[in-house]
Amino acid sequence: MTATVEERKATNKALIDEVLKAYPEKMAKRRAKHLSAYEGGKPDCGVKSNIKSLPGVMTIRGCAYAGSKGVVWGPIKDMVHISHGPVGCGQYSWANRRNYYIGTTGIDSFVTMQFTSDFQEKDIVFGGDKKLEKIVDEIQVLFPLNKGISIQSECPIGLIGDDIEAVSKKKSKQYHGKTIVPVRCEGFRGVSQSLGHHLANDAIRDWVFDKTDTGHTSEFESTPYDVAIIGDYNIGGDAWSSRILLEEMGLRVISQWSGDGTIAEIENTPKAKLNVLHCYRSMNYISRHMEEKYGTPWVEYNFFGPSKIEASLREIASHFDDTIKAKAEEVIAKYKPLMQAVIDKYKPRLQGKRVMLYVGGLRPRHVIGAYEDLGMEIVGTGYEFAHNDDYQRTTHYIKDSTLIYDDVTGYEFEHFVEGIKPDLVGSGIKEKYVFQKMGVPFRQMHSWDYSGPYHGYDGFAIFARDMDMAISSPIWGLTKAPWKA
Amino acid sequence: MTATVEERKATNKALIDEVLKAYPEKMAKRRAKHLSAYEGGKPDCGVKSNIKSLPGVMTIRGCAYAGSKGVVWGPIKDMVHISHGPVGCGQYSWANRRNYYIGTTGIDSFVTMQFTSDFQEKDIVFGGDKKLEKIVDEIQVLFPLNKGISIQSECPIGLIGDDIEAVSKKKSKQYHGKTIVPVRCEGFRGVSQSLGHHLANDAIRDWVFDKTDTGHTSEFESTPYDVAIIGDYNIGGDAWSSRILLEEMGLRVISQWSGDGTIAEIENTPKAKLNVLHCYRSMNYISRHMEEKYGTPWVEYNFFGPSKIEASLREIASHFDDTIKAKAEEVIAKYKPLMQAVIDKYKPRLQGKRVMLYVGGLRPRHVIGAYEDLGMEIVGTGYEFAHNDDYQRTTHYIKDSTLIYDDVTGYEFEHFVEGIKPDLVGSGIKEKYVFQKMGVPFRQMHSWDYSGPYHGYDGFAIFARDMDMAISSPIWGLTKAPWKA
């Protein structure tokens, strides 16, 4: 694009105005606050965020249950997570995220299984606490090697007056202090999955840490190089391809939150010397708590693309002694030629390609560096469920004039893509087929489209290949029929 | 069927007459000699056999190449068998028979591979001996662990004056006495695959035994209980389920001809104390030769169905001492309850079902006992390429009035089945779809329809299940459309 920054800003403003015209006035006013073209140098992106969605205006957001069960708790592999309530939502979302793990499913690991109390009418009318007790008992018999149980509340639980906390305490006592965690993540709470993350973090604080603090002992031996990976859900192996870099630089990873993680690792985490935080949005709460209560410092990092990995490795190393710092440099040097080879192969094919993103968590900003390493340009980005602190952080990544859209509706996003005509859209499966059918190359940036990992040096090679495959497919030349529609 | 023997004979005669009417007179006369209803007590079945087929009257027969490469030589696993000539016939018949074997295909075993000299026009015009030499050289490089090579002549070889015997001798010498066997099994020789068996047997005599006799030594240590299995091609594992019974009765199987067999085993066979012969038709020649030249006695046996297995085990044991005889009785006793269980399960479902057979080798008579063990009745049988001695042997199996058809044509067989309306036809894949489409349950009795083994006690259980599955399928009730065709 040869347009100047100012021209691009003007174009983006015009696009936003056009989109807003289609709304009733009151609604247009409200939506206007969520859309902007970034003004370089400003401390945030100029959009409002974390505000409730409108009835009849579907966006891409999930709910609190999704944030707690789907994101934070679900990957903890040696616990059984009960979707407590009717069969619907838990079943619909079963295995949506590819949180990889090692273990024997159904014996000592349960991540890809789905457990529900399958409420019937009588449970709604008479309450489900008795059933929940029975379920806990059944799980102890069916899966004796489980290391804990979490109770993930679905919507009706919050209305019928069930006391799942009491059941949890009673059953924990009955089973000799077993970890049983009630989570009040009913879907109607909050404005998106974001509150679910927070509730899930708080439940770890209240039902895991507090219990551990009061007498629950472990035989953990500290070392000066202990770190915990926080906010990596190991989608497609992301945490594994990250962990190896930390280990190569001499650190000891004592815990993974929560991809391929165990409840014992979670319990040990306050003993880490440093918490390294990838997904800030979903796990900043517990990181702050550990800092306050246990004095564990935390640092954000970004393992997408060699530039950001390099900076992050140095940043993490800066919290340790010179041995670690030197080793970090060795790791960087070791992978440099490999990364150069990837860039040499793909950059000539991808240089200048324009990308629009719309994702959740950390990705709308974190992946930008990886695209730029390939010579690509981010022309628009937005978050599903960000807060203002996310948009502040985003300013470090984006360029002047970038189009910003918070909690975007399908209608808005389609119009923006039609207006901007990017070479690639990176978003979720809900949008995938809209854009694909419009003839725009598309990659799912939640689940990596069954590919991945994208984290770490190994991940970058896969990321580059996937982006090239999407953009360079011969199919994009065939879409036009030779006759009139 | 409540008809008397005489009524059945009359019906069968009438059927034969009707079929013959459709032929020109001269042809009818010739075909009449191949069709009959068995007269109980007669020493043969009253049919002529081993006479050449007629142009334009396709029967189910193969050719000499099929008998040599396809039946006798092909299963010898550590040799490379070259289909020498154009690419056609060997390629068409590749992997038609499921001769199972143990070994690493392409390294020390070659059964399921196909090798051809793929003659081009220039090879026909200028001769193929040079190409054959080059092929032998290539095989030595590509497959250095091969233990021998056989050259299976296709039709043109016999016309163009190639001297494959000279090439074989030359190359054998060059490779330090390597076993290289030329077989003159051109497809136009003889009237069926039967001559191919004979030519293949003779080639073993002339190019393997004679060489071994003259100085080629092996470190073979004899025992008094050495036997060789002759004429079992291990289709679906037949030889394995047979061998175990011989071993259980205390015999040592030193050779399998030729399913899962090696050239070393073939060479050692004259040292056996007894040759046990399953497929008389294809290997009686070499058995007689070993008896004459080396004094190795031979005995026919039949391992289809418990009655015949029992009799055969006793017959084989009768050639050895009392230890073996006693062990044979132990084997029989051991399997009796298992066999009774099979019969108890299937006989009530199959009792009285009428079967027509048309197969090759030993099967038109050998399998009759197995059907009878299940209460089924053979109402017609015939051979593709039998000689008179086969039909003599058949009289020990069949009942008075059984319809006999030698080298039957498709046209005749269809008419017979339409006339007799059996509950099951057991024949080859060429016929399968004709009868299946006529609504007659069918099993392939060459390749066991991808099932098997059918030999031995284990095989009988599979045989019974398969026959029941064919006859009892719910599909036979659905064939009639509710409207007029």
Added chain:
Amino acid sequence: MAHVIESKKACAVNPLKMSQPLGASLAFLGLDACMPVMHGSQGCTSFALVLLVRHFKEAIALQTTAMNEVTSILGGYDNIEAALLNIRKRAAPKIIAICSTGLTETKGDDVHGFVATVRKRKPELDDTAIVYACTPDYVGGFEDGYRNALTAIVRTLVKPLPVKADQLTLLPGSHLSPGDIVELREMMEAFGLSVIVLPDISGSLDGHIPPDWRGTTLGGTTLDEIRAAGASALTLGVGEQTRDAALALQEIVGTPLEIFDRLTGLEVNDRLLQRLAQLSGQPVPAKYRRQRSQLLDAMLDGHFYTGGIKVAIAAEPDLLLAVGSLLHEMGAELRCCVSTTKSASHALLPAKTVILGDLEDLENGATDCDLLVTHSHGRQAAARLNKPLLRIGFPVFDRVGNAHRCQVGYRGTMALIFEVANLMIDQIKHHHATDWPVSPEALHAASTVIAAPEISASPTQPSLVVASA
């Protein structure tokens, strides 16, 4: 024939069942220019939407009333009104179709009353049809949601009209794919009949590229067609789940009905074609006579591979009956049958028992089976048991082409037979010498005859292969 047993467990482990709002949404997605809406929290719609997208690989029109903490307690009138107005204003659908969820049913929202009130207060909605189905998550399952939605469509939109003798209404069950509907419509039109398919996902979810993009459904039964169903001479339902809607049509319009419990199989299609011949006065077209003959041939070819196999199958009632009965006709034994809810269909299933249970019940019952049959969530059980899985029903998210899969009519039945038979061909057990363990004596004997096989020095590494045809 099957005896129904309910699972005793309180905990559903790896559930088979989907809940009602999803089934209702599928029915609504078969209406043209329609906006389906779930009355519940945004999460319900989000999850349902993703699952529909993953199965159909299509953009899906689905809206939410976005209930929140406050409105969940106070009641959802405001959200219903706001949703209706926002949708009407921006997407201008012909039909807005609402289903309820566990949340709003637990609260007890009177959506019928809400809609009546909105109608009075907001004349700008006069040009928009509004359908409402009551579908709490905690009652019944997917088929029930679909049935309730279909019945609601009929009761809300169909009125009596003068009968057209050559028109029939086809009510496909939720287990029929777009490809199935195309096949059935073709069969009926071949007799010169005109067919109203209700709902018709073959117009909206058949995997095509739409020429434009409106945000509502694009294709499906139009409002005019739904209304025209009042003139049909016959209602033909596929699956027990269509009976309520067919009875509603009989009650409202007086249309006679005929419910085919399934259209997968030979004999059931014989009956369908005869019924169509009778209705139309036309003979069965040559094309279908040929296809019958092809199907019969396919059954003969296939039965060698399906005869005697033991099957573990888990599906919603009508799909279980359709696929289970065909497998039975192909000689298979339905060793373990699992379903979601009670249904008259179970009485027809050629099996001893049906467990109303979950995929754990399937996995436990499948240990001695040769084949597992269920939706994509059965893939883990199949992997653990090392047995093949035939994917049927909803969701099948790990295969492409679901919309075009056809398992009804002669042709669809044939395709299903080939699919099963080819899956079983891949499982044919090839015997190996070790199946007949050789005694130590024999091994010793053999070792003096033949040297142990030499290990190849070749750089290629072919695996040990037992020959097979």
Added chain:
Amino acid sequence: MAHVIESKKACAVNPLKMSQPLGASLAFLGLDACMPVMHGSQGCTSFALVLLVRHFKEAIALQTTAMNEVTSILGGYDNIEAALLNIRKRAAPKIIAICSTGLTETKGDDVHGFVATVRKRKPELDDTAIVYACTPDYVGGFEDGYRNALTAIVRTLVKPLPVKADQLTLLPGSHLSPGDIVELREMMEAFGLSVIVLPDISGSLDGHIPPDWRGTTLGGTTLDEIRAAGASALTLGVGEQTRDAALALQEIVGTPLEIFDRLTGLEVNDRLLQRLAQLSGQPVPAKYRRQRSQLLDAMLDGHFYTGGIKVAIAAEPDLLLAVGSLLHEMGAELRCCVSTTKSASHALLPAKTVILGDLEDLENGATDCDLLVTHSHGRQAAARLNKPLLRIGFPVFDRVGNAHRCQVGYRGTMALIFEVANLMIDQIKHHHATDWPVSPEALHAASTVIAAPEISASPTQPSLVVASA
């Protein structure tokens, strides 16, 4: 684009190629009331017959002149005469179609002359058409035999007739299945055109149950239809192998011709439909506009699984071009291409090289590929390499339903895409922690944190499973 390389080996190991008489027989099997005859020893016919039966799962009409030791030397006149008379007398076909074999061509039998002599001497054959094709096993391959037979049919039986503007002759290549032919005929008839398909195996080898049994072919192009081809306004060939016959029709009758190098893929079908629209003066029917849109959608859905994969493919030239080009359009790389004979098709293949070789060449070239594509004899190479095999071409003897498989037109292309994509979905590599080997130090560290996983005492034995969506 591809550069053709001939294999240097004298020995063909696991050959890809089938010889001419088989291809010729397939062409003859597409004629109605025909008796194909191989002039050679009985074994040739026996082998060919069995292979055709195994692929089509059909009873196959095929006869032999049963040459023996004596007649092979003296010449086959008597056998030809006897075969013709015996066949005429018993089966009364309308057409007897003879092809030669390696045996009789080596001997040099003048079958054209023989037939002329028989014609003179035996007036009882006057009512029987006799076609002869020269097809030695030692020249060319399957496609060549088919081409020669097809050309012989045209040259023997077609004469000029007044042109019918709305009639065209479709010459399908030997790589087209009965299902392919049905699809193409429907496409053409949708424009109001009448189509003569020559030869038409969709009538004879489409897996149906015939109402009666004559011993000759049952279905296929009738003798009258063959003759009527003299009136067509256009010859449309599918595959380079049909060019000779199309040129013969041009030479004899003057019919213009158009050869489509393939009809698998999107753009080629666009061209076909435009040509049909032009010929008929009709617009492209809505059905095919919809199908195009569905195919495009399928390509978009499928390309995630086929993009960037490396393919090793072995097939006859026209089939190689059809399937290879589609895979290329789906983003795959044709890493290793093997074919049988020279052909103008190779010049169009989007690959660097084509080896004229065998399946050993394929196996060697496939070591770093993700997918093997060839006929059923490739299954062993695929097993040794532990890679998936897509079965195409002839023979496919270890699958049922070959006759109904369709890979042409928009719909057939779509089906093939789904088949490939679903095969590749099953191969998606799921990463495992061991892909990033953890250092001994780290392992030690980890072991002090978490106890080694306990071994289950449970009687069930689930396998180690890495989670996946």
